[in-house]
Amino acid sequence: MKCSRRSFLxxxxxxxxxxxxxxxSFKFLSPAEARAAVGDPAVxxxxxxxxxxxxxxxxxxxxxxxxNKVPYDxxxxxxxxxxxxxxxxxxxxIDSPAGGRDGYxxxxxxxxxxxxxxxxxxxxxxxLCNQCQNPACVQVCPVGATFQTEDGxxxxxxxxxxxxxxxxxxxxxxxxxxxxxxxxAEKCTFCYHRITKGMKSACVQACPFGxxxxxxxxxxxxxxxxxxxxxxxxxxxxxxxxxxxxxxIGLDENVR
Amino acid sequence: xxxxxxxxxxLIAHGMDWTIKEGFVYPNEFIYWSIQIVLYPYMTGLxxxxxxxxxxxxxxxxxxxxxxxxxSLVFSLALLPVAMMPLLMHLQQPLRGIEVLFTPHFTSAIxxxxxxxxxxxxxxxxxxxxxxxxxxxxxxxxxxxxxGVANTFxxxxxxxxxxxxWDLGEAAVAKDKKAIKILAGIGIPVACFLHGxxxxxxxxxKANALWMSPLMPVIFIMSAVVSGIALCMLTYIVIxxxxxxxxxxxxxxxxxxxKLIKGAEIDVISKTSRYLIGxxxxxxxxxxxxxxxxxxxxxKSWDILRSVMYGKDFINIFVLQYGFGNLxxxxxxxxPRLTIRRTALALVLVLFGVFMMRWNVVxxxxxxxxxxxxxxxxVMPIIPHNIETFKEGLGGALLVGITPFVLFWLINKVxxxxxxxx
Numbered sequence: 001m002k003c004s005r006r007s008f009l010x011x012x013x014x015x016x017x018x019x020x021x022x023x024x025s026f027k028f029l030s031p032a033e034a035r036a037a038v039g040d041p042a043v044x045x046x047x048x049x050x051x052x053x054x055x056x057x058x059x060x061x062x063x064x065x066x067x068n069k070v071p072y073d074x075x076x077x078x079x080x081x082x083x084x085x086x087x088x089x090x091x092x093x094i095d096s097p098a099g100g101r102d103g104y105x106x107x108x109x110x111x112x113x114x115x116x117x118x119x120x121x122x123x124x125x126x127x128l129c130n131q132c133q134n135p136a137c138v139q140v141c142p143v144g145a146t147f148q149t150e151d152g153x154x155x156x157x158x159x160x161x162x163x164x165x166x167x168x169x170x171x172x173x174x175x176x177x178x179x180x181x182x183x184x185a186e187k188c189t190f191c192y193h194r195i196t197k198g199m200k201s202a203c204v205q206a207c208p209f210g211x212x213x214x215x216x217x218x219x220x221x222x223x224x225x226x227x228x229x230x231x232x233x234x235x236x237x238x239x240x241x242x243x244x245x246x247x248x249i250g251l252d253e254n255v256r
Numbered sequence: 257x258x259x260x261x262x263x264x265x266x267l268i269a270h271g272m273d274w275t276i277k278e279g280f281v282y283p284n285e286f287i288y289w290s291i292q293i294v295l296y297p298y299m300t301g302l303x304x305x306x307x308x309x310x311x312x313x314x315x316x317x318x319x320x321x322x323x324x325x326x327x328s329l330v331f332s333l334a335l336l337p338v339a340m341m342p343l344l345m346h347l348q349q350p351l352r353g354i355e356v357l358f359t360p361h362f363t364s365a366i367x368x369x370x371x372x373x374x375x376x377x378x379x380x381x382x383x384x385x386x387x388x389x390x391x392x393x394x395x396x397x398x399x400x401x402x403x404g405v406a407n408t409f410x411x412x413x414x415x416x417x418x419x420x421x422w423d424l425g426e427a428a429v430a431k432d433k434k435a436i437k438i439l440a441g442i443g444i445p446v447a448c449f450l451h452g453x454x455x456x457x458x459x460x461x462k463a464n465a466l467w468m469s470p471l472m473p474v475i476f477i478m479s480a481v482v483s484g485i486a487l488c489m490l491t492y493i494v495i496x497x498x499x500x501x502x503x504x505x506x507x508x509x510x511x512x513x514x515k516l517i518k519g520a521e522i523d524v525i526s527k528t529s530r531y532l533i534g535x536x537x538x539x540x541x542x543x544x545x546x547x548x549x550x551x552x553x554x555x556k557s558w559d560i561l562r563s564v565m566y567g568k569d570f571i572n573i574f575v576l577q578y579g580f581g582n583l584x585x586x587x588x589x590x591x592p593r594l595t596i597r598r599t600a601l602a603l604v605l606v607l608f609g610v611f612m613m614r615w616n617v618v619x620x621x622x623x624x625x626x627x628x629x630x631x632x633x634x635v636m637p638i639i640p641h642n643i644e645t646f647k648e649g650l651g652g653a654l655l656v657g658i659t660p661f662v663l664f665w666l667i668n669k670v671x672x673x674x675x676x677x678x
Contacts, residue, residue, distance in 0.1 A: 005420065076269045080283045094280040094629055110279070127282075136463060142366035143355040162355055163348020165288040166366055172463035174282035174626045178270040183348040239556075240462055256280070256627035 039149030045190050046152070046217035047246040048224045048233070049126050053211035056081050056124035061101040063206030067191060069181075075099070076177040078188040079128040079203050084254055085109060087118045092254040100124070125255050126212060128203070129154065129175045129188035130236065130244030137167035137176060137187075146185060152217075152245060153192050158184050172240045190214060217245065270348065273645050274637055279630030287622050287634045290648040292346035294618045295656050297454045297476060298483065298611055300339040302660075304451040305484010306332035307380065307443055312531065314383075314440035320527035323520065328488040329387065330673035333380050334664035340373065341656050345647045365457045372453060376446050383439040385419070386432045388671045392418040413670065451480040458617060465557030465628075466564075466621040471546045478539035483610035485532045489525060490603040491664075493596060495674055496521040526594050529602075533589055536606065540582050543613070560628045568631060569623060573616050581609015 064079045065072050081100030085093045093109045104124070107113060135154050138146050145160035146167055161184035168176040168185060179186035191201035195214060199205075204212045215224025227233070227249070234251040235244040248255075271286025306328045312318045313325035344350050357374075360367035396414035399407050421428075452473040458464075459472025500517045507513060547565075550558060565573055585602035619634050637649030646652055668674070 071267050071269075074267060074269045075272070076284050082280075092629075094627070096280070096283055099283040139363045140365065140461070141361055142364040142369070143352075143359050144361035160352070160355065160359075161349065162352040164343075164346070164366065165348075166364065166457075168284075168288050169461050170463055172626060174285045177284040177286075178288070178348055180267045180269050183270075256629055 039151035039153065039196075041150040042218060043151040044217040045131060045195060045245070046215055046224060046228070047128065047131070047190065048213045048215065048227055049246065049248050050211050050213075051123055051125055051248055051250040051252075053209045054081065054124040054126055055209060055211075056083055056100055056104040057208065058100045058103040059206040059208060060126060060203035060212060061099050063202040064188075065101070067194075067202035068189075070186070071180050074180055076180065076186075077101070078175070078186070079126065082125045082127060082255075083109070083122070084125065084252065085114055085122040086120050086252075086254060087114060088120055094254075094256065121252075123250075123252065125248070125251075126203075127173070127175070127236075128246060129190070130173055130242065130246045131190060133243035133245060134241060136170040136172065136240070136242055137185075140166045140170040142166065149192070151196075153190050153195075154187065155189055155192060156185050156187060158182050161185050172237050172242065173244075268644075270644070273642075274635050274648065276633040276635060277625075277630060278633065279625070280627050281625040281630035281632060282627055285625055285632065287619065287632055289346070289618055289622065290634060291636055291650075291653045292342040292648060292656070294611070294614045295653060296339070296342040296346075297451070297458075297480075297618075298614045299335060299342060299656065299660075300451050300454050301476065301480030301483045301610065301614075302487050303332050303335040303339050303376075303484070304447040304477070305481045305486075306335060306488050307447045307484070308481050309485050309488055309528070309531070311440040311444045311447075314436055315444065320524075321531075323524050324488060324492065324528055326387065327492060327673040328484075329380070329384060330667055330671055331488055331491065331660075331664055332484075333384055334667050335660045336377060336380060337663065338656060338660045341659060342652075343369075345652050345656070365453060365460055368453050372446065372450050376443070376450050379439055379443045379446055383436055383443065384671060385417075386435045386439065389418065389421060389432055390424060390429060391671070393422055393424055417670070448477050452477050458621070463626060464621050465555075465561055465624075467617065469546055471542055475539065475542045475546065478535055478542055479610050479613055481535045482532065482539050483607055485528065485535065486603045486606040486610070489528050489532065490600065490607065491661075493521070493525065493600050493603070497596075499674075522594075522596060525596060525599050529589055529594065529599060532606070533586070536582065536586060540578075540586075557628060560624045564620060564623050564631070568633075569616060569620050572612060572620070577609055577612040577616055580605055581612050582606075585609065 058081060061077060061080055064070070065077060068078055070076065070078055075098065077099040079099075080096050082094060082096045083100070083104050087093065093112070093114060095109045131153050133152070135148060138148050138154060141147075142164060143160060143162055145157045145162070146154060147157070148154050158179075163178065163184050165178070165185070168178070176185055176187045178184065191199075191203075195201060201212075201214050204214050213224050213227075215222040217225050217228070219225055220229070228247050231249055233247040233249055235247060236251075236255070238244070269286065271288050271290075274290060275286040277285075309321065310325040310327075310329040310332065313321040344353050347353050356367060357370035360370055362368075392414045396411055396418055399411035399414070402411075455473035455476030458467040458476075459469050461467045496517060500514060500521070503511065503514050503517060550561060585605040588598050588602035588605075591598075622632055622634070624631055636653075637645035640646035640649055640651050
């Protein structure tokens with residue numbers, strides 16, 4: 001058999017590529033597993049926040065950190081509550097110490113005491129992942145480790161994330177961070193492990209005032225969907241074209 | 257368990273060690289991209305610039321760059337692995353870095369890295385092979401029959417490097433030359449792509465008010481070429497000065513060979529500096545256009561951008577980058593009667609200026625909060641107290657800065673690129 005250098009190199013390259021693809025890289029899923037992995041297309045999870053009802057108690061942040069095992073004493077958090085105090089000069093004073101985890105018991109903002117008669121309005125705004133319809137974080141992930149499920153929730157595959165931080169940079173809402181233990185991108189999942197089993201998200205369950213609600217936006221009879229369709233609601237930073245799916249009742253123009 | 261670790265101080269959130277917050281900043285915001293990501297486009301830029309410089313000779317036949325071309329080609333090979341180093345060092349999961357090559361997600365700008373970087377590496381390596389094939393063959397033949405471990409090793413190495421192509425006939429060498437020209441020609445757009453896409457990585461982040469600009473890739477390419485040319489010239493000067501020094505020691509100051517080196521050096525440097533000035537003008541023009549446009553259109557983010565650019569980062573941007581990094585070297589280079597010493601000073605300043613440009617883009621882009629109501633300040637860790645503060649501090653930066661010169665020293669042993677006086 002004649003084997004020229006060219007054909008030897010050609011065949012050698014082919015064999016090398018074939019050998020580098022082990023069988024274990026192919027995985028067969030049962031239909032149930034496949035469905036569970038991509039979510040139910042008949043559902044679209046959405047969130048409704050009534051800022052009039054939020055008192056800044058921080059129970060949601062506490063519950064989230066415990067439920068999702070985010071180190072309790074570190075500043076990073078999947079959800080947080082911001083305090084806004086607007087004074088007579090039109091200035092908005094904003095803070096969120098420890099993500100509002102321990103509630104707002106100190107009237108000082110950034111170390112400054114604001115006189116009660118100076119305050120014209122004050123309110124709290126809970127924040128979490130907006131589970132965008134057009135998520136910038138998913139677009140920029142170089143390895144596809146973060147993805148959108150069929151029911152609209154953006155998740156991170158902790159076994160696949162390389163920890164480059166591009167998704168953290170791409171999110172206009174600052175909801176992503178590196179998990180201090182797993183060293184991969186981390187974010188709010190609407191408690192996907194709970195909602196897909198018929199339970200409510202931990203923060204929704206922990207809220208004593210019903211300021212947080214989760215529902216199926218594809219179901220017009222869902223209370224959340226009905227509220228969004230019938231009341232005046234707004235979303236955060238729609239100018240980025242991400243189509244956020246967390247809706248706010250009573251959103252103020254000062255909210256960042 | 258997790259809580260215990262956190263209270264015991266063993267756990268930290270990434271970025272806590274070097275970020276100082278001021279005003280209202282979202283809880284999860286930190287300087288996530290620090291010194292390594294400053295170095296990444298800087299190093300990629302040097303690679304691309306060095307290659308473009310060598311291609312100017314090979315493709316467009318710029319005879320005045322002949323001596324520089326061979327050197328800058330080999331130097332761009334030495335820089336190549338270093339362009340990848342900061343990326344790996346910055347990853348939270350460096351062992352998974354290879355996934356970018358194996359499972360690229362094509363809507364991400366970073367996923368193009370694998371393809372462009374591999375293509376570019378193949379081009380550089382094969383161009384070097386064609387340039388040095390004759391040399392490999394000659395060396396392998398010359399070392400034949402010589403005894404000694406080193407000689408045997410080098411002969412083996414050159415034999416392998418020749419890849420069995422021993423033909424040094426006129427036709428074969430002419431074919432080499434043609435291949436070099438074609439490869440250098442393809443290499444120019446690929447080098448620009450390699451760096452332009454680094455600019456795209458930043459320019460396409462719509463969440464970041466400072467980064468998002470379609471001009472970003474072009475600005476990056478221009479400043480890349482500037483820095484690449486400057487580094488090649490500077491290294492060339494240093495090496496020539498060393499040769500001059502050793503020759504002076506061996507043969508005395510008045511020897512002809514010393515004058516020869518001196519003449520060749522100033523000739524090459526003054527010719528190359530003309531290209532440097534051209535690219536420098538292009539880079540500054542684009543950067544100023546970007547700045548003026550932002551101020552004129554004054555979008556929502558302009559208030560905070562202005563307070564960063566004209567306030568907090570004024571020294572970094574206008575004094576260090578534009579002043580020391582652009583204006584002063586520009587004046588130094590266009591003044592008549594160029595000397596080696598003056599050029600060397602200008603080159604150091606140009607390199608510093610491009611580094612400051614990367615710094616002001618990467619760190620400056622994170623100097624303000626996404627809330628537009630607060631600021632973040634990066635304090636580069638000098639003395640590391642854990643692996644993170646080493647990687648994202650001075651130690652990691654120095655490691656990345658030194659590696660290309662060590663690699664060049666090694667590669668130059670096999671493919672000498674500085675045989676000026678033969």
